[in-house]
Amino acid sequence: MRLRVHDVSVKLGGVPILRDASLAAEAGEVVGLVGPNGSGKSTLLRTVYRSLRPDSGGIRLGGHDVWAWPARTAARQIAAVLQDDTTPATMTVAEVVELGRTPHHGLFDRNGPGDRAVVREAMSRAGVLALAGRRFGSLSGGERQRAQLARALAQEPCLLILDEPTNHLDIKARFELLDLVRDLGTTTLAVMHELDLAARVCDSLVVLHGGRVAAAGPVLEALTPQVLRRVFGVHARAARDPDGIIRITYAARPLAGDRLTPQR
Known part of the structure; x- marks a missing residue:
């Protein structure tokens, strides 16, 4: 776009x-x-x-003014991987990547089969599928960046x-x-x-x-x-x-x- x-x-x-x-x-x-x-x-x-x-x-x-969008709409369109990351070290890589689906749900919605497929594909594209069960805090710098990129890809921005x-x-x-x-x-x-x-x-x-x-x-x-x-x-x-x-x-x-x- x-x-x-x-x-x-x-x-x-x-x-x-x-x-x-x-x-x-x-x-x-x-x-x-x-x-x-x-x-x-x-x-x-x-x-x-x-x-x-x-x-x-x-x-x-x-063609759309990004500042005119509601926050949830903007989060569906734009994903950011930033330096000042605050991801809890105890989360697994899969849990980190699943956060990327948050903008696509209501407050009490849970990930369904379609969401899980998107998350798996995002981890595969970012090369972290084999790390799905690892704790985020145990990853190397490069692995952390890939996990954060997978989370961004799961937003489908x-x-x-x-x-x-x-x-x-x-x-x-x-x-x-x-x-x-x-x-x-x-x-x-x-x-x-x-x-x-x-x-x-x-x-x-x-x-x-x-x-x-x-x-x-x-x-x-x-x-x-x-x-x-x-x-x-x-x-x-x-x-x-x-x-x-x-x-x-x-x-x-x-x-x-x-x-x-x-x-x-």
Whole structure:
């Protein structure tokens, strides 16, 4: 489903955090939000999954204003996998994934055969079916991320939100998770901390700097040498290798775009 964010602005404590931020994600695309720390990435993400109401601007999913939906409707359409997870360690993986069916039921409804089939399929797609009986607290970081992704898939969302999904994962777990996200075919908006991984997995990027969109578009159009130096402060270039993978190459010397003045 198509996502459109139009001129979103946010102030926190009277301080502007986002200024007229816009982005677009077509159905099935993976769009990455990248930028230095404090650039507004997570704030923009929060406005999309309705954790933070913007002061101005609009967010539409499939042509519908997401902030006009009742909370339950929004939860059926948008699923988020966040860093500040509060899942009880004593829950089993199956119980965690079953939480994804909550928006589809009334207060006293229980999961039926159809729900159980959806949960099983979600665990299978996320590669955690064999872990169904394990306690969440006993899982590795990569396994926890997969379990949370399975919970999100059980919601059957039109839009998947990921907040630094590879944070604290080892390199193998990172690639496994990103390959899974690529293969889902679900419209995805993800905050990505590592540019190299963002360049590999995303169809397009939105580069934030100082609360504004500094560049947006396909990876090679968004990560020009000028943007990499101006926004990230490094000498680098992005290019597509013969194998089709976009890679970022950093200059040998100097690495930083602006050298620090020595202290006296």
